Structures are given as structure tokens and as C-alpha cells.
Amino acid sequence: MRPSRRDILRAGISVGLGAALDGLSPLPGLGLAFAEGNAAGPLLVVLHLRGGADGLHLLSPADDPDFVAARQSELRVATTGADAGHRIDHSPDERIDFRLHPQANALFDLYREGHLALIPAAGLAAAIRSHFVAIDMIEHGVADAAALARSDSGWLARYLRGQTKATSALTVAAAGAPSGEYLGWGKALSVPDLGGGFGVPGVPPMAQLLGKVYADAQGAVGAAGRDALAAIKLVDEHLPRDDQGKPIAYQPAQKGAYDLAGDFARPLKVVAQLAKLDVGLSVATVDFGGWDTHENQPGRFRVLVERLSVGLSAFWNDLAPRHDRLTIVVQTEFGRRFRSNRSAGTDHGRGSLMMVLGGKVQGGVCYGSWPGLKAKDLDEGVDLAVATDYRQVVSEVLAAHRGGPVAKDVFPGYAGQARLGLFRDDRLSHG
Amino acid sequence: MAQRWDAAMVAAALGRAGFGGSPDEVTRVASIGWEDWVEEQLRPTDGVDSDCQRRLRQLKLRIKYNAAEKWSGVDEMRPLKTLDQPIESIWPLITKRAEMDGAERRRPRDEVIAATILRACYSRWGLREALVGFWHDHFNVDAYGSEQVAVALPSYDRDVIRAHALGNFRGFLEAVATSAAMLYYLSNHSSRAGAANENYARELFELHTLGRDAYFNDRYDRWRDVPGALRGAPEGYIDQDVYEAARALTGWTVEDGTNIDAQRKLPETGRFVYVESWHDGYQKRVLAREFDAFQPAMADGRKVLDLVAEHPATARFLCTKLCRRFIGGKVGHDTLAAAIETWTRNRARPDQIARVMRVILTSKDFAQGAGAKLRRPLNLAAAFVRGVGLDVAPTEGLANTLAGAGQRLFGWPTPMGLPDDPRMFIGTNAMRQRWALLLGLAENWWGTGVFDATHAMGAPSPHLAVERFLTGLLGRADPTLTASILSGLGMPESVSVGLQGAPDTQKKLARIAAACGMTPAFQAA
Numbered sequence: 024m025r026p027s028r029r030d031i032l033r034a035g036i037s038v039g040l041g042a043a044l045d046g047l048s049p050l051p052g053l054g055l056a057f058a059e060g061n062a063a064g065p066l067l068v069v070l071h072l073r074g075g076a077d078g079l080h081l082l083s084p085a086d087d088p089d090f091v092a093a094r095q096s097e098l099r100v101a102t103t104g105a106d107a108g109h110r111i112d113h114s115p116d117e118r119i120d121f122r123l124h125p126q127a128n129a130l131f132d133l134y135r136e137g138h139l140a141l142i143p144a145a146g147l148a149a150a151i152r153s154h155f156v157a158i159d160m161i162e163h164g165v166a167d168a169a170a171l172a173r174s175d176s177g178w179l180a181r182y183l184r185g186q187t188k189a190t191s192a193l194t195v196a197a198a199g200a201p202s203g204e205y206l207g208w209g210k211a212l213s214v215p216d217l218g219g220g221f222g223v224p225g226v227p228p229m230a231q232l233l234g235k236v237y238a239d240a241q242g243a244v245g246a247a248g249r250d251a252l253a254a255i256k257l258v259d260e261h262l263p264r265d266d267q268g269k270p271i272a273y274q275p276a277q278k279g280a281y282d283l284a285g286d287f288a289r290p291l292k293v294v295a296q297l298a299k300l301d302v303g304l305s306v307a308t309v310d311f312g313g314w315d316t317h318e319n320q321p322g323r324f325r326v327l328v329e330r331l332s333v334g335l336s337a338f339w340n341d342l343a344p345r346h347d348r349l350t351i352v353v354q355t356e357f358g359r360r361f362r363s364n365r366s367a368g369t370d371h372g373r374g375s376l377m378m379v380l381g382g383k384v385q386g387g388v389c390y391g392s393w394p395g396l397k398a399k400d401l402d403e404g405v406d407l408a409v410a411t412d413y414r415q416v417v418s419e420v421l422a423a424h425r426g427g428p429v430a431k432d433v434f435p436g437y438a439g440q441a442r443l444g445l446f447r448d449d450r451l452s453h454g
Numbered sequence: 455m456a457q458r459w460d461a462a463m464v465a466a467a468l469g470r471a472g473f474g475g476s477p478d479e480v481t482r483v484a485s486i487g488w489e490d491w492v493e494e495q496l497r498p499t500d501g502v503d504s505d506c507q508r509r510l511r512q513l514k515l516r517i518k519y520n521a522a523e524k525w526s527g528v529d530e531m532r533p534l535k536t537l538d539q540p541i542e543s544i545w546p547l548i549t550k551r552a553e554m555d556g557a558e559r560r561r562p563r564d565e566v567i568a569a570t571i572l573r574a575c576y577s578r579w580g581l582r583e584a585l586v587g588f589w590h591d592h593f594n595v596d597a598y599g600s601e602q603v604a605v606a607l608p609s610y611d612r613d614v615i616r617a618h619a620l621g622n623f624r625g626f627l628e629a630v631a632t633s634a635a636m637l638y639y640l641s642n643h644s645s646r647a648g649a650a651n652e653n654y655a656r657e658l659f660e661l662h663t664l665g666r667d668a669y670f671n672d673r674y675d676r677w678r679d680v681p682g683a684l685r686g687a688p689e690g691y692i693d694q695d696v697y698e699a700a701r702a703l704t705g706w707t708v709e710d711g712t713n714i715d716a717q718r719k720l721p722e723t724g725r726f727v728y729v730e731s732w733h734d735g736y737q738k739r740v741l742a743r744e745f746d747a748f749q750p751a752m753a754d755g756r757k758v759l760d761l762v763a764e765h766p767a768t769a770r771f772l773c774t775k776l777c778r779r780f781i782g783g784k785v786g787h788d789t790l791a792a793a794i795e796t797w798t799r800n801r802a803r804p805d806q807i808a809r810v811m812r813v814i815l816t817s818k819d820f821a822q823g824a825g826a827k828l829r830r831p832l833n834l835a836a837a838f839v840r841g842v843g844l845d846v847a848p849t850e851g852l853a854n855t856l857a858g859a860g861q862r863l864f865g866w867p868t869p870m871g872l873p874d875d876p877r878m879f880i881g882t883n884a885m886r887q888r889w890a891l892l893l894g895l896a897e898n899w900w901g902t903g904v905f906d907a908t909h910a911m912g913a914p915s916p917h918l919a920v921e922r923f924l925t926g927l928l929g930r931a932d933p934t935l936t937a938s939i940l941s942g943l944g945m946p947e948s949v950s951v952g953l954q955g956a957p958d959t960q961k962k963l964a965r966i967a968a969a970c971g972m973t974p975a976f977q978a979a
């Protein structure tokens with residue numbers, strides 16, 4: 024039993040605001056510091072596809088005979104016909120026709136343009152087919168259940184704590200909680216959207232009242248109240264307003280760019296808006312749910328992939344001026360079963376697809392080895408094996424984010440795999 | 455041993471074991487003693503809950519949609535009509551979907567939400583309501599993710615969750631497993647022999663019964679390596695148990711009009727049905743027990759439910775969850791052990807869960823946990839309503855604010871259910887929405903009703919008003935907190951300066967009530 028550990032799966036988004044530059048001004052209550060004029064600092068976005076995304080359907084080894092034999096055609100990307108997928112170059116195995124899902128048009132473009140790197144067969148080193156255990160392990164940055172029982176912090180929290188210059192993080196979540204990666208960091212802001220402003224509810228005396236009654240309150244609630252009041256003040260003050268003082272709705276750089284991204288648009292727009300406000304946003308985590316496709320996968324997956332592709336591309340274009348300091352890493356808790364079930368779906372599996380998008384990413388290439396799909400190559404004979412530990416990908420992302428090696432305690436006990444070389448600068452400076 | 459608690463202890467206890475209490479209820483419980491209250495709550499009957507029943511009958515909930523080719527527009531205040539309907543009476547909302555607006559299909563869900571809020575605020579069976587909430591989280595379904603679940607929700611709430619909340623866990627499990635809501639939510643309705651759908655079976659082990667700590671993920675199919683397996687008592691489960699249990703549950707589905715073969719089609723009622731030809735009848739092994747091939751109808755699935763219901767890991771997992779939810783503070787080894795022992799010894803009894811709750815609620819850990827349990831948003835709202843005496847008719851706006859504060863009723867997307875973790879409810883936006891929730895209720899932001907405290911208290915001084923509301927909410931009025939609230943609101947601290955003559959006395963009293971609820975002290979129970 025581990026009764027004290029958190030079992031959290033959020034529906035929302037988390038955003039970390041941070042700064043590590045000079046000119047810091049302390050923020051009362053939060054104990055945070057933000058750099059003035061630091062809107063264009065490095066920004067890392069960690070996107071989690073909740074539910075276990077079917078990497079084999081997002082990037083199919085489309086003509087692999089074992090794959091074709093194991094799955095009904097609607098659960099594979101086609102090589103011919105009107106619904107054929109996008110054939111990619113620099114795949115992990117040139118003998119196989121690897122294709123991105125036909126709805127992944129924008130992702131294909133980002134790949135061809137060299138901004139997007141693909142890491143097939145990535146995931147957790149330990150065999151975990153439980154959503155909630157896998158997510159906990161990924162968020163805590165540990166490799167086995169025993170380490171999870173001992174862990175009381177998330178990898179992002181440890182990373183942020185390790186920053187020698189004043190670094191701060193706020194967290195934003197629709198459900199009200201910071202994502203597990205921040206566990207142990209404690210200073211967090213949650214915002215589902217900023218459309219209605221982000222003030223204290225009610226007329227002005229209520230803010231004064233809350234300031235008074237929370238000022239000396241003990242315990243977690245007291246601290247949460249003080250943190251909330253300080254964070255509300257910070258964000259609300261920066262929101263652009265019209266003549267009547269009403270917050271102006273966020274306008275992305277390209278009007279309507281997010282329109283086909285469905286629910287995924289909202290958290291992306293919050294991150295983009297905060298990134299453009301002068302609050303020193305440096306880390307954001309975003310959740311995108313619905314990938315647990317045990318049944319009716321063909322139709323559901325089409326919609327999910329389209330939203331993912333449109334959303335990421337819209338976000339990328341929205342933040343065009345800071346591409347050289349923007350990195351987005353896309354992960355999921357596990358891939359799905361190599362064989363489909365009779366509900367036109369797939370059950371929990373192992374290896375899946377990770378993606379890294381960024382201005383300094385050496386994109387247009389697949390990284391890591393491809394384990395293959397022969398029965399002897401599959402994990403337990405049933406699932407695509409994990410060839411690349413997700414911690415390897417994240418470690419390289421973090422190294423590039425701040426331009427230095429990653430502290431050992433971010434992923435305790437992780438010795439590292441062969442360097443993938445995802446980043447140009449990283450490769451130059453540390454390779 | 456009868457315990458006599460003061461009003462503050464009782465108020466906190468009612469907040470954890472239920473949804474708070476009115477000042478009168480706090481006085482009554484302080485007088486009869488906590489054990490007697492628990493005994494009375496373990497045997498709830500609707501017949502003696504007349505105030506709540508009357509409110510349910512009188513409640514009207516808005517429904518609004520535009521006209522279309524096949525229907526005319528609607529904008530009306532409509533009473534709750536689906537709560538006592540059998541599922542076959544409202545399943546036409548699914549089968550005749552082309553003939554009506556989607557708002558009609560969402561209506562059963564919205565009615566259950568309104569009824570849930572109303573009962574939290576007014577039912578005298580607070581413990582039952584709290585347990586119903588616990589079980590809805592435990593056996594989570596998402597009525598926002600699927601129309602079938604939205605339409606099946608009244609039946610799920612009534613026939614499955616409420617019917618078994620204080621009952622027998624094994625019976626509860628089968629009611630869940632055969633409910634349209636769960637069969638749709640976790641895909642078992644489409645599971646077929648050949649390559650079964652593992653969704654429900656996976657969560658049956660991990661979330662509904664043995665729990666994730668009993669998952670031997672590294673043994674995969676090596677069942678003999680699970681400790682205890684060779685003597686027929688494996689300590690936990692492996693992936694292969696999930697696969698095999700999924701096979702055992704094939705054919706458990708819903709009468710939803712699906713074709714069985716070229717000649718046969720299921721009726722369209724929303725009721726449970728077992729389809730023999732979809733069942734995988736061959737031999738299986740689950741939790742180190744062999745299942746012979748071709749057993750009678752439903753025997754495989756029932757055997758799986760027997761095995762998981764009686765597993766020691768299930769007793770430990772469920773009792774730990776119940777203790778954590780209801781005690782709030784530290785759960786000592788003795789309390790947990792007593793709960794597990796009671797759970798196990800009464801496995802065959804119809805009131806198994808009630809017996810466990812008696813142990814938990816009368817434990818010393820429960821008494822010592824006062825003030826340690828963060829209120830979830832519904833609890834916060836309902837305890838506020840009870841404590842200051844609001845007349846509330848739930849609306850969509852109120853439900854949306856609960857959602858903003860972190861508790862979208864029947865709308866948690868993943869099968870783990872809303873986590874019982876205080877961190878979920880004290881993030882920045884969650885705190886903001888908690889404050890909005892109470893201010894909005896007091897100031898009638900969402901049309902839930904005007905709060906006019908002048909009927910009850912006339913036009914007192916702000917000082918007296920604060921003392922009165924704090925006493926209603928917390929059982930006592932701390933002088934420092936009273937002074938702090940008055941100073942924060944910019945109101946005179948003198949006892950003698952009354953609100954007399956002020957035209958906005960009602961508004962001021964409402965704001966004072968909200969301020970008392972927004973304090974740190976009222977955020978936990």
C-alpha cells in the first residue's frame with residue numbers, strides 16, 4: 024500500500040512560468056520571481072496524449088507483412104488509395120514503408136521541413152500496461168514500481184529546483200491541480216482559460232477580505248489561498264483589456280488557425296497567450312485526452328490525429344517569432360496492442376511514438392532503433408517493444424532547453440542510453 | 455461508549471461523514487451522541503426524508519434548444535422526469551435520436567446532476583449521499599463522453615449505486631458489470647469471442663477490486679511466479695489474468711439493437727443481456743483458478759466476480775479508500791485492520807458495507823481527524839447551504855461552477871474517477887472557483903434563489919451576523935476570525951452598530967455569509 028501517494032490524472036493543462044535571467048522582482052506571497060521583459064525566454068511544452076496513443080496507427084510500418092496480418096486494415100495506415108498515408112523519409116528501417124496517418128498533414132509538413140523529429144518504439148523501460156501506474160512513473164521520472172513508492176516529486180519539479188538562477192513555475196489546470204511532473208514544486212497556477220479574465224470573484228472588497236483571512240492561515244489551504252491570490256494578481260494584471268476594463272479575447276497570430284483542433288485548442292491557446300504576455304513563461308505541460316481507443320478506433324483516431332496535427336501546427340505558427348527557443352515534446356503512457364480486438368479497437372500495449380518539435384531540433388528524421396514486429400521481436404510476443412526510454416528523449420530536450428547537462432536527480436538512477444542527437448546546438452556544444 | 459462532542463466537533467464530523475449539517479442538526483447530534491447518529495444513518499429510508507423529496511418533486515430545471523426540421527424549439531422550466539424511470543422507458547432517447555435535439559439525450563444526465571446537488575444540500579441521509587458520491591467515483595462512468603452513458607445514468611445512479619451503497623460488495627460488482635452505463639463506458643458491450651475487449655476487465659482488477667498495488671506487472675503471463683499462486687491464493691494479478699477475465703466476460707452486453715446474426719437482432723431497451731454466441735466458452739485461468747470449457751450462461755463472468763470480490767487485496771484496497779475518504783486525517787493501523795476484518799467477515803452479508811462504515815465512523819481516528827479533510831467542491835457548496843440555511847434550486851450555472859472548482863459531476867473522463875486528493879482542489883483556479891461558488895450561491899449569480907437572511911435574523915450588526923454565520927458553518931465563532939472578516943469587508947467591528955435602515959441589508963448579509971464560507975477554516979471539515 025502506498026496510501027500517501029497521489030493518484031492523479033488531470034483533464035486539464037499545466038503551465039509553468041519561470042525565469043532565470045537578471046532583473047528579477049520578487050512576487051509577494053508566491054515567493055516567486057519573474058523576469059521583466061523576458062517574454063522571449065526558452066519555452067518548453069510537455070504534451071501528454073492521455074490514454075495510451077496507438078503509435079503504430081499514427082506512424083505505421085504500413086507494408087510490414089506481420090503488421091498487415093495482425094490488424095484489420097482500418098487500424099493501419101494505407102499505402103495506396105484515397106486514404107493513403109504520408110510516406111516519410113529517414114524512417115528507422117528503410118526496408119519498410121513507414122507512413123504517417125493521412126490526417127497528419129501538418130505534422131508531415133513539419134517533419135519534411137526539418138522541425139519535427141519522430142521517435143518510434145519509445146516509452147517506459149518497465150512493462151506497465153496500466154494507465155495510472157504508467158502515468159505516475161512517467162511523471163515521477165522513475166523506472167520501476169519500487170522507485171515509485173519512494174518518490175515524492177515529479178521530474179519537472181526536480182529540474183526546476185536544480186536551476187541555480189532564480190527559476191519559478193506556476194501551474195495551470197482545468198481540473199484544479201498541477202500535473203504530476205510538478206509534484207514537489209508547490210508554486211503553481213491553474214487556469215482553464217483566460218477568456219473571462221482571471222480576477223478574484225466578486226466586488227473589490229472580496230479580494231481585500233481574502234487577503235486578510237488568508238494572510239496568516241496555517242496549512243496547505245492557507246498557503247494555497249495566498250498563492251492563488253498572488254498568481255491571480257500577476258496574470259490578471261497582464262491581461263489586455265478594452266476601454267471598459269473587460270479582458271480582450273485572445274487573438275492568435277493567424278485568425279482561425281486553431282479552429283479544427285477541437286478541445287485541444289483551448290489549452291494550447293492559454294499557453295500561447297501566456298507565452299506572449301510579459302510573465303516569463305518557461306515551462307508548460309498540456310494534456311490531450313481521448314486516446315484510450317479500445318473500440319471504434321478508426322473514426323475516433325482520425326479525429327484525434329487531425330486535432331493533434333492542426334493544434335500543434337497552429338501553436339507552432341502562433342509562436343513563430345520564438346521558434347529558436349521553443350521545444351515541444353509529445354509523449355503518451357504506452358502504445359497499444361499489436362493485434363486489434365473485435366471491437367475495432369486496440370488494448371493496452373508497450374512502445375509508442377514520441378515526437379519532438381522545435382527550432383533547434385534536428386527534424387525530418389526518425390531516431391532510435393526499430394525493434395521489428397516478428398513474434399520474437401515483440402514484447403512478450405504481443406506488443407511493439409520499447410527501444411528508446413522516454414527519459415533519453417526528455418533528457419536531451421532538457422539539456423537543449425537550458426543549454427547544459429541535466430542534473431542526475433532529474434531521472435534518478437537513469438544512466439542514459441546512446442545519445443540520439445535530437446538537437447543541433449546540443450550536439451554541437453555537448454556532442 | 456457514548457461520545458459527547460461539542461458543536462465544532464459535530465460540525466466537522468458531519469462534514470466528513472456527510473455534507474455538513476444545519477445548526478439544528480448539529481445541536482441534535484451533539485445531544486443524541488455521534489454513535490446514535492451513525493446508527494440512524496446506516497438505515498436510511500426515503501419515506502422520512504420529506505423535505506428533500508418535496509424539493510425533488512418541485513424542482514424545475516431549464517431545457518432549451520432551437521427548432522429544427524423534425525422538432526420545434528423548446529425553452530421551458532421542466533420538472534425532473536427521468537429519475538424514477540426504468541431504462542427501457544428512456545432508451546428511446548438513443549434509438550429515436552434523429553427525432554429530437556441532443557439536449558433531450560443529455561437531459562437524464564442533467565437531471566441526475568441536479569438531484570445529486572439537491573440531495574447533498576437537503577437529504578437527511580447525509581452518510582448515504584456521501585457514500586453514493588464515493589461509489590460514483592469508485593465505479594466511475596463519464597456521462598459527458600457518451601450519449602448512452604448519459605441516458606443510462608438515472609438507472610445507474612438509482613439501481614446500481616444507490617441500491618448498493620450500503621450493501622454487499624459482491625452484489626454491487628455484478629450490478630455494475632451488468633449496467634448499461636458501465637458496459638458502454640468501458641466497452642464490454644462490444645467485446646466478442648476471438649479477440650476480447652480488455653477495457654473493463656483491466657479496470658475491474660486495477661480500479662474496482664484488487665487495486666494497482668496488487669498488479670504484478672513484471673510477471674505478465676508467468677502466473678506460477680505470483681506469490682501464493684501454487685496454493686491457489688495468488689497475492690495479486692498479472693496481465694494474463696486481465697486477458698482471461700476479458701474472455702470470461704464476453705457476451706455480457708446491452709439490448710441496443712445490434713445484429714446477432716443474419717436472422718436475429720437484439721431488442722432496443724438498454725437492458726442487460728447475455729449473448730451466448732458472443733461468449734468465448736473455452737477453458738480459462740484467472741487468479742490461478744482453472745475454468746472448465748463451456749460453462750452455463752454467465753458462469754465464467756460470475757466466477758471472475760466471485761474471485762475478485764473475495765480476494766484479500768480487494769478488502770485492503772476498498773477499506774483503505776473508504777478510510778481515506780471518510781477519516782480525513784491519519785488512518786492508523788488498528789482502524790484499517792478493523793475495517794478489513796469487518797469487510798472480510800461479512801462478505802456474504804447484505805449489509806457488508808454498512809458494517810464497515812460503522813467501524814470507520816466510530817473509530818478514534820475518525821474523531822481525531824476533525825478539520826483534516828479538505829472539502830470537495832460539492833461538499834463545500836452543500837455544507838454552506840446547510841450551515842447558513844439557503845434555499846437553493848440547482849441550475850446549470852451552479853453545476854458549471856462546481857466543475858470549474860474541480861468537480862464536474864459524472865464527467866470525469868478516465869475510469870479512475872475523481873481522485874481523492876486535496877491537491878486536486880486547491881490549485882489557483884480551483885481556489886478561485888471555490889470562492890466564486892460560495893459568493894455566487896449567496897448572491898444568486900446562477901438563479902439558484904435569493905438568500906434573504908433578514909427573515910431569520912432581521913438586521914443585526916455585522917459583528918453579530920458574522921458570529922451567527924460562523925457558528926452555523928463551523929459550530930463556533932472564533933473572535934480573531936470574526937475581527938479579521940469584519941476588517942476585510944471594511945465593516946464596523948462594534949457589536950452595536952446595526953444594519954438597521956440600510957436598504958441593502960439583504961445584500962450585505964449575503965456577502966457576510968459568503969465571506970464566512972470563504973475563510974480557510976471552512977475549506978476543510
